[in-house]
Amino acid sequence: MRAALRGDPLPSPLTPAIGDLPHDRFSLPPGCTSEPGQTASQIFRLGVAGGKTLVVMGDSHGRMWMPAILRMASQDGWTVVPFVKPRCVPRTWSPNGSECGTWFTWATSHAAALHPYVTLLIGSWSGTSRPAAAVKPVAALAATMKRSSATLVVMGDARTQSRDPVDCLLAAGATMKTCTARAKKSQLQTDDRIAADAKKKHVGFISTRGWFCAPGGASVMCPLVINKTIAWADQGHISQTYALELAGPFRAAFRHALFASP
Numbered sequence: 044m045r046a047a048l049r050g051d052p053l054p055s056p057l058t059p060a061i062g063d064l065p066h067d068r069f070s071l072p073p074g075c076t077s078e079p080g081q082t083a084s085q086i087f088r089l090g091v092a093g094g095k096t097l098v099v100m101g102d103s104h105g106r107m108w109m110p111a112i113l114r115m116a117s118q119d120g121w122t123v124v125p126f127v128k129p130r131c132v133p134r135t136w137s138p139n140g141s142e143c144g145t146w147f148t149w150a151t152s153h154a155a156a157l158h159p160y161v162t163l164l165i166g167s168w169s170g171t172s173r174p175a176a177a178v179k180p181v182a183a184l185a186a187t188m189k190r191s192s193a194t195l196v197v198m199g200d201a202r203t204q205s206r207d208p209v210d211c212l213l214a215a216g217a218t219m220k221t222c223t224a225r226a227k228k229s230q231l232q233t234d235d236r237i238a239a240d241a242k243k244k245h246v247g248f249i250s251t252r253g254w255f256c257a258p259g260g261a262s263v264m265c266p267l268v269i270n271k272t273i274a275w276a277d278q279g280h281i282s283q284t285y286a287l288e289l290a291g292p293f294r295a296a297f298r299h300a301l302f303a304s305p
Contacts (some may be wrong), residue, residue: 047266048259050220053212054271059284061212064273067282069109076106077128082145086153090116090123097121098154100188101165103129104200107280108165114290115297124157126150133166136180151184155191161301162192167279169200169226174233182240189246196247196300199234201255202226202265204278211267222267226256231263247300254289 059067074085090097090113099105099112105127116123128146135143154162164184168177181197189195204211205224212222234252241248255274256265267275274285 047219047223047264050218053217053219053222053268056271057212057268058272059282061209061273064209064276064282067273067284068276068280069106069283069286071106071109071125071127075125075127077131077146077150079130080142081128082142083149084126084128086124086126088122088124089113091120092122094120094122095160096157097123098157098159098162098188098192099123099125099127099165100150100154100162100184101127102131102133102167103127103280104167105163105165107276107283108198108286108293110283110286111290111293112163114287115294118294124154124159126154132170132177133168133180133184134171134176136166136184151187155188157191159192161194161196162188163196163198163297164188165198167200168233168237169203169230170279171233172229174229174236177233178236178240181237182244185241185244185246189244194247194301196249196297197237197241198249199238199251200230201251201281202230202263204265204267204275206267207278208267208273208275212273219266219268223259224265224267225259226263226265247303249293249296249300254292 072087075087077084112123131143131146136147138144138148171177185195185197238248256263272285272288273282276282
């Protein structure tokens, strides 16, 4: 973080290479994701066959964390069942007849029918301007899935970047400072309120803030490059490379949230 405050030069070499960045993102098997225009998908079981079931529910942020989730699954014997629909962010999580609403009804019903050992909720709310728009639907889905899951965990959202990573890194005079975003107050408030609601309702919560951001003067600063790794593939999704680097911290945080839940 001090490098960003000082405006240090970007480190070299960067991982992944800037030219590879647009492709450095995880993809689920074909048919596993409910794509635009679809309200259902095939139900895949990833990870370790016959293990305890870990259901992952959410939008594209559920997909971007899959490298860390599947690395943990291989270590600890989890069978991972994803219910993911990109662009269906938490404020759309209600059975209202829309495309996202129809998918949400389908996903909730099928996920609950599995009676998973753990349900992990992962949504994108860092871009919201009103915390309640995310807090209420996350709390509602948590309450629904808690009835059919032995344990429920909510994952905090990573702060988004303000510029396209490739454009920022290739800009003339680019430095650690010019490629560092400042977290908006509404972003931090939303994450804090969801964390507080999870604690109040005895639901596990994984905070991701320290993996991406740190206080910098009067702001919370979130650099695009962490050590020598480009942490973001685009403005809203982390790179597969950085997700794999976080596999260890993610596993530790997941286990803490799991064992902290009643």
